[in-house]
Amino acid sequence: MKLRLHSMAEADLWSGFMFYERQRHGLGDYFLSCLDSDVESLKLYAGIHRRVFGYHRLLSKRFPVAIYYDQHADEVRIWRILDCRRQPGWIKAQLSRAPDWGP
Secondary structure: OEEEEOHHHHHHHHHHHHHHHHHOOOHHHHHHHHHHHHHHOHHHHOOOOOEEOOEEEEEOOOOOEEEEEEEEOOEEEEEEEEEOOOOHHHHHHHHHOOOOOOO
C-alpha cells in the first residue's frame, strides 16, 4: 500500500510541529515521530476507520490529532491532519474543500 500526503497535510504537520516545539524543545520532534508512526499504520489498517465529514478518520495514539484520508486502489491519500481541539465547524470547513491530487 502506497501512502501519499497532500501538501495541506504536510503543512498541518509543520504547524503541529511548531506548536509543540514552542511548548517544549524536542516535543515537536516527538510529535512528528508519533504522527509518522500513525501514518505508517495506514499501510495495514487503511479503510477500517470511521468516516467523518466524508473521509476516513484515524485518531493519533499520542496527540489530539485526527488524520483524514481516503483510499484509492492501492494508494492511501492523506488529505488533512487536524487538531481535534478545534471547533467541529472549523474542521468541517477545512475538509469541505476538495483536494487537488494532481498527476
